[in-house]
Amino acid sequence: MxxxxxxxxxxxxxxxxxxxxxxxxxxxxxxxxxxxxxxxxxxxxxxxxxxxxxxxxxxxxxxxxxxxxxxxxxxxxxxxxxxxxxxxxxxxxxxxxxxxxxxxxxxxxxxxxxxxxxxxxxxxxxxxxxxxxxxxxxxxxxxxxxxxxxxxxxxxxxxxxxxxxxxxxxxxxxxxxxxxxxxxxxxxxxxxxxxxxxxxxxxxxxxxxxxxxxxxxxMAAVECFNCTILGKGGHGALPHQTVDSVVVAAQIVNALQTIVARNVNPIDSAVVTVGELHAGTKRNVIADTARMSATVRYFNPSFKGFFHQRVEQIIAGICQSQGANYDLEYWSLYPPxxxxxxxxxxxxxxxxxxxxxxxxxxxxxxxxxxxxxxxxxxxxxxxxxxxxxxxxxxxxxxxxxxxxxxxxxxxxxxxxxxxxxxxxxxxx
CATH class of the missing domain: 3.40.630.10 (Zn peptidases)
Incomplete structure (x- = not known):
């Protein structure tokens, strides 16, 4: 050429x-x-x-x-x-x-x-x-x-x-x-x-x-989010009296992986990584809150806004099903x-x-x-x-x-x- x-x-x-x-x-x-x-x-x-x-x-x-x-x-x-x-x-x-x-x-x-x-x-x-x-x-x-x-x-x-x-x-x-x-x-x-x-x-x-x-x-776009799961703490031997924020957070972490696995065209590349998860103070105490931080990466500019929407849908749905509330902070850092x-x-x-x-x-x-x-x-x-x-x-x-x-x-x-x-x- x-x-x-x-x-x-x-x-x-x-x-x-x-x-x-x-x-x-x-x-x-x-x-x-x-x-x-x-x-x-x-x-x-x-x-x-x-x-x-x-x-x-x-x-x-x-x-x-x-x-x-x-x-x-x-x-x-x-x-x-x-x-x-x-x-x-x-x-x-x-x-x-x-x-x-x-x-x-x-x-x-x-x-x-x-x-x-x-x-x-x-x-x-x-x-x-x-x-x-x-x-x-x-x-x-x-x-x-x-x-x-x-x-x-x-x-x-x-x-x-x-x-x-x-x-x-x-x-x-x-x-x-x-x-x-x-x-x-x-x-x-x-x-x-x-x-x-x-x-x-x-x-x-x-x-x-x-x-x-x-x-x-x-290089990829980068978006970030912090989420706090608001449950109801209690004794580890009496889980029926609580809303376990750890269980809710675990379900959310797993479900977030379905965004790339089932919502993104396999031809495209994207990543959702929960890098931090903090909850609890003692083994026999059900945590009142759980906090997670994550990063989202993608190449295709058309995904702008998409991940924010899906992340919140998943968090809101799981929290509603478990009787928990949440506080989500989501922001875009750099475009691709x-x-x-x-x-x-x-x-x-x-x-x-x-x-x-x-x-x-x-x-x-x-x-x-x-x-x-x-x-x-x-x-x-x-x-x-x-x-x-x-x-x-x-x-x-x-x-x-x-x-x-x-x-x-x-x-x-x-x-x-x-x-x-x-x-x-x-x-x-």
Whole structure:
């Protein structure tokens, strides 16, 4: 298949790679500094100051304190866009004379990177171990920030190689409660208006040297609920005098699994997981109340509202049949991550150049994990992709959110190369 995103004749791929390889030591240094000073969502003060300091050092225009700690950097290319050559209407019937149309309006491509860490105590014994007790970069966001910084530095030094504008969005609070939506509300996709957006996630579910990219649904929507079952407590030897909240809760947990098993088309994917269930204080006392917390995941946007309805129907029906009452709190956190077909193709064609083998492209890379990059993708077409970062030979293959999570830092340079080539190919 011939790609609709060929490389422009002016792009020297070997030149890009050599320049980025020379950045690798700085990428590692930046990432390790960030790793030592992890900060939770909307508290990324040190991280934000470090990013702003670097951007200022390189002469890159940027805004700070967006949605508390977010930053948006703007880099304008110096290369003039190529005029589109068209046949003149007068000459079309006599010859093949061509005329130049006005220069096309420069486009705007955004690159997004998240900056926050997790409330996890790091167990790695490395020189760059977290210095903040109980907080750790256990999901690779320190790497994302370093990659975005490297991309900003490269693009600023090579503005002659692209004709549009690149906005680099350093976003707070991806893990929770979500920084993408408040950044959008603050206008990060405006002035100038963003035409497309890309982002990546270092991914220890894929080996180093691979890229996971697909059009359509990549990551799931996430919804949550808390439910308290209100029964009637009593003595364990006299159950007829009670409404046992534990029995009611057990029936509800089992019945909730029928939503996916019997209400969702088997072609679709969905998950209902009750992760917490708390009730009772003593073995011979029937609990007055039982509390459960759960998460719901799905890819298909048409399911929005469906699970809330079915969850409440099941809880209400079982409680009514058992003489119990309930208190349900249900909310939507993030929508699904849906990649645009055309921008996903752009990323795929770049990935084929960066990983240098078709076997390194993983198209079926969906996960039920969620990401608030989805809010950006609801506003403008774009693509979020996975960059393989696991290296079992170096004991760098622990899963995300594990207290021993770490990744092969070779992936940092690959991430910069992916972004840089996407920029130059997008504007070509």
């Amino acid at each position: 011939v790609s609709t995103f060929p490389n422009p004749a002016s792009v020297d791929l070997s030149r890009i790679r050599l320049a980025i390889r020379s950045l690798q030591p700085q990428l590692v240094e930046w990432r390790r500094r960030l790793h030592q000073q992890p900060e939770l969502g909307f508290q990324e003060k040190l991280t934000s100051e470090f990013v702003s300091q670097k951007l200022q050092e390189w002469g890159i225009d940027h805004q700070t304190a967006i949605a508390h700690t977010g930053i948006v950097a703007t880099i304008k290319g110096n290369k003039l866009p190529t005029p589109i050559r068209l046949r003149s209407q007068q000459a079309a019937s006599h010859s093949a004379t061509l005329t130049a149309s006005p220069l096309p309006t420069p486009q705007v491509l955004a690159i997004r990177a998240d900056m926050d860490a997790l409330p996890i105590q790091e167990l790695n014994e490395v020189p760059y171990k977290s210095q903040h007790d109980g907080v750790m970069h256990a999901c690779g966001h320190d790497g994302h920030t370093a990659i975005a910084l490297g991309t900003a530095y490269y693009l600023q030094e090579h503005r002659q190689d692209f004709s549009g504008t690149v906005k680099i969005i350093f976003q707070p609070a991806e893990e929770s409660p979500g920084g993408a939506k408040p950044m959008i509300e603050a206008g990060v996709l405006k002035n100038p208006d963003v035409d497309a957006i890309i982002g990546l996630h270092l991914w220890n579910n894929l080996p180093l040297g691979t890229v996971g990219v697909r059009a359509g649904a990549l 991550v849906i990649n645009d077909i055309k921008i996903a193709e752009l990323v795929r064609t770049v990935a084929e150049e960066v990983v240098e083998t078709p076997m390194g492209i993983v198209p079926e890379c969906q996960t039920m994990a969620a990401e608030d990059m989805s809010f950006f993708l609801q506003e403008v077409p774009g693509c979020y992709f996975f960059l393989g970062s696991a290296n079992p030979a170096k004991d760098l293959a622990y899963p995300h959110h594990h207290p021993r999570f770490d990744f092969d830092e070779t992936a940092l340079g690959m991430g910069v190369e992916m972004f840089v080539r996407c920029v130059e190919k997008f504007f070509s």
